[in-house]
Amino acid sequence: MAFNVKALPKKNYIMPGNAACPGCPENIGLKFVSMALGEKATLVVPAGCTSVIQGLWPRQGTSMPVLNIVFAAAASAASGLSRALRIRGKDDIVVVWAGDGGTADIGLQALSGAAERGEDFIYICVDNEAYMNTGIQRSSLTPHGAWTTTTHRGNPGRKKPLPQIVAAHRVPYVATASIGYPWDFISKLKKAASIKGFKYIHLHAPCPVGWRFDPGLTVKIAQLAVETGAWILYEYENGKLRLNPPSNKLVDPSKRKPLEEYIKLQGRFRHLTDKDLEELKKEIEENWREITAILRAQGDL
Amino acid sequence: MRRLGSRKQRKSRLRGEMVLAGSSPSRKDVLVVEPGDHFYPLSVAAPGSMGRTGSWRTQRPVVNAEKCIGCYMCWLYCPDNTIIMREKAGPRGQDVASIDYEYCKGCGICANVCPVNAIEMVDESKFISQS
Numbered sequence: 001m002a003f004n005v006k007a008l009p010k011k012n013y014i015m016p017g018n019a020a021c022p023g024c025p026e027n028i029g030l031k032f033v034s035m036a037l038g039e040k041a042t043l044v045v046p047a048g049c050t051s052v053i054q055g056l057w058p059r060q061g062t063s064m065p066v067l068n069i070v071f072a073a074a075a076s077a078a079s080g081l082s083r084a085l086r087i088r089g090k091d092d093i094v095v096v097w098a099g100d101g102g103t104a105d106i107g108l109q110a111l112s113g114a115a116e117r118g119e120d121f122i123y124i125c126v127d128n129e130a131y132m133n134t135g136i137q138r139s140s141l142t143p144h145g146a147w148t149t150t151t152h153r154g155n156p157g158r159k160k161p162l163p164q165i166v167a168a169h170r171v172p173y174v175a176t177a178s179i180g181y182p183w184d185f186i187s188k189l190k191k192a193a194s195i196k197g198f199k200y201i202h203l204h205a206p207c208p209v210g211w212r213f214d215p216g217l218t219v220k221i222a223q224l225a226v227e228t229g230a231w232i233l234y235e236y237e238n239g240k241l242r243l244n245p246p247s248n249k250l251v252d253p254s255k256r257k258p259l260e261e262y263i264k265l266q267g268r269f270r271h272l273t274d275k276d277l278e279e280l281k282k283e284i285e286e287n288w289r290e291i292t293a294i295l296r297a298q299g300d301l
Numbered sequence: 302m303r304r305l306g307s308r309k310q311r312k313s314r315l316r317g318e319m320v321l322a323g324s325s326p327s328r329k330d331v332l333v334v335e336p337g338d339h340f341y342p343l344s345v346a347a348p349g350s351m352g353r354t355g356s357w358r359t360q361r362p363v364v365n366a367e368k369c370i371g372c373y374m375c376w377l378y379c380p381d382n383t384i385i386m387r388e389k390a391g392p393r394g395q396d397v398a399s400i401d402y403e404y405c406k407g408c409g410i411c412a413n414v415c416p417v418n419a420i421e422m423v424d425e426s427k428f429i430s431q432s
Contacts, residue, residue, distance in 0.1 A: 005373045012382045016404035017349035020380060022357060023408035027380035055350025063346030182377060208408075216409025216422070219378050 003183035008035050018061025020053045023215025025205035025222065026126055027053060028179045033095060033124070034064060035182075036189035040093045043067070044081065046074040046107060048099035049133045050126075074098050075110035079119040086120065093193050094121035100141040101131045104162050115169040115198045122192050122199045125162065128207035136210040143230075144283055145276040147268040148210070154276060158283050163202045164290075167236045172197040175235035175244075178204040180222030184233060184244055191237075204231045212267025221265055229256040230284055232291060241294045251292055251301065259284065348404060354381070358407030360422040364398050368419035371396030375411035375420060384411060 013034030020027045026049050033041060043066045045051055051068055055061035069077040074096050082094040098107055103125040111123060130148045131137040138148040138155055141162065145154040167174040173195050177185040185203065192199035206222050208215040225231040226246060233247040243251070250256050259281055263269045272280070295301040369391060375398050376384040383401040391397040398411070398420070412420040 005377055008377070013346075014380075014382050015346055015348045015350060016381050016383045016401055017351055017354045018381070019351040022380075022406035023410055024380050028378060031380070031382065055344070057344050059347040059350035060344040061346075061350040214409070216413045218380075218408070219410055219414050 003187075008186075009038060011038075013038075013063045015055075015059075015061050015063065018053050018055050020049070020061075021209055021215070023208045023218045024049070024053070025128065025179045025207060025218050026050055028182075028218070029124075029126055029185075029203050029205055030062060030064075030097070032179070032182050032185050033097070033189060034062075036186040037093055037095065037193060040091070040193070041095050042081065042085075042092050044069060044074055044078040044094060044096045044121075046071045046096075046098050046102040047133070048102055048126075049128075050097055050099075052133065071102050071106040073110055074102060074107050075114035075119075075123060078121045078123070079114050079117065082119055082121045096121060096123045098123070098125055099131070099133070100125060100127045100129060101139040103127075104140045104160050111166070111200075112169065115166055115171050115200070118171070118197050120196055120198070122189070122201065123166075124201045124203055126203050126205050127162075128205045128210060129159075130207075130210050132207050132210040144280050145269060145272050147212075147271065154271060161287070161290075163200070163234075163236075166200045167239075169198075170239060171200060172238055173199040173236070174202075175200070176202045176204070176231070176233055178222045178226055178231060178233060179206075180204075180219050180226060181233065181246075188235060188244075191235075210268070212270075213265050217265060221262065224257065224262040224265070226250075227257045228259045228262045229253070229288060230259060230262055232287060234291060241291070241298060242300070243291070243295070251288070251295075253285070253288075353403055354406050355403045358402075358405060359425050360407045360409060361402070361425050361428060362400055362405065362407065362409065362411050362420050363423050364400060365419045365421065366391055366397045368417050369395065369397045370417055370419070371398075372416060374414045374416060378410050378414045380408065380410065381406055 014027055014031045041064050043064050045066055045068055053061050054066055078094045078096045085092050127141050129142050130139050136148050137150045140160045142155045144158045163174055163176050173192050175188045177188055188201060206218055208218055229250050233244040235242055292301060376386050383405040385399050385401055387397050387399055409422050412422050
């Protein structure tokens with residue numbers, strides 16, 4: 001898909017001088033949401049870093065309307081908001097902007113309920129792989145072996161396959177995206193906005209504070225995660241799976257960059273032994289095997 | 302309490318718009334609440350909700366206008382929207398990136414995504430003696 005960066009809207013929806021840390025991926029992601037949806041977006045934000053980024057009265061850090069809501073109720077609040085807007089004849093797009101803890105742990109039942117009812121809104125899970133706002137505690141989306149303040153010797157569990165869990169609800173649109181690939185994310189948001197029903201986008205967002213890397217490398221690490229195959233860009237449209245570039249060229253493991261390039265830049269993986277690294281590689285290989293199995297069953301590979 | 306702002310500004314505040322008195326973002330100018338001026342505490346999108354975040358910076362991005370090709374990559378990725386593209390302002394007539402140092406937090410993403418290395422991160426201490 002052709003992507004013209006100069007044709008993107010020039011209006012600022014994310015205000016300079018907000019409360020985000022330097023190099024914050026959530027700010028970058030919110031910026032792309034505003035570029036894709038503009039005036040039409042209404043944010044529903046459960047507790048998380050974005051509640052802080054909005055800033056304190058009398059100034060607001062983002063110029064999109066925001067409904068702040070408790071962790072467990074993001075999807076249910078968005079359901080009500082979206083229904084009320086439709087009854088009033090408005091076509092505004094309700095966007096839930098939730099962190100990985102607010103989606104995979106605390107907000108999962110509301111998310112599942114809204115998906116099952118087929119509510120009309122976009123749910124974006126900003127996956128920075130731990131509870132960053134409260135001080136880097138492990139969440140169920142933390143990858144294997146990663147250091148957090150509650151897993152000093154590395155996370156013993158493994159990452160919950162959340163996009164597949166939502167896709168199993170048979171919703172019209174499920175996609176994964178990365179802040180390193182704005183053209184992919186923006187086109188997915190525009191596609192999601194044009195579909196009626198429950199849409200889910202899982203956004204990979206490397207956090208410099210929690211992952212222990214230099215804030216200037218946020219975008220580079222997000223791109224490396226995709227190039228090494230640790231994060232896969234794909235979309236389920238009406239149940240049909242499709243890999244998106246650049247992940248569609250990485251089905252063959254020899255085309256991927258070595259995983260070490262991605263791991264070595266992050267302080268949270270500093271303690272990893274060779275055995276842990278093998279475990280992590282095995283997990284990534286399993287993810288790819290699942291994806292390719294579905295593609296083969298569809299006859300696309 | 303002190304009446305705040307001009308008559309026009311007070312009227313626009315009655316309509317629910319907030320006009321910051323003067324251009325100074327100091328808190329005391331905007332936190333004064335007068336009866337009749339604010340009916341409810343309404344936040345308005347404005348730069349500097351966390352103050353002048355440029356003071357967080359330890360390294361300053363410096364754009365080399367000679368090298369800049371106007372590709373907009375830094376503008377696209379800047380988390381704080383502090384890159385301002387000046388159209389056709391470069392020495393070769395190209396668009397050139399410039400940086401709002403009042404709010405730039407100095408994360409260095411712009412320097413890392415620049416395809417021609419036109420942005421250099423310079424230690425903030427180099428600028429102290431000049432000012």
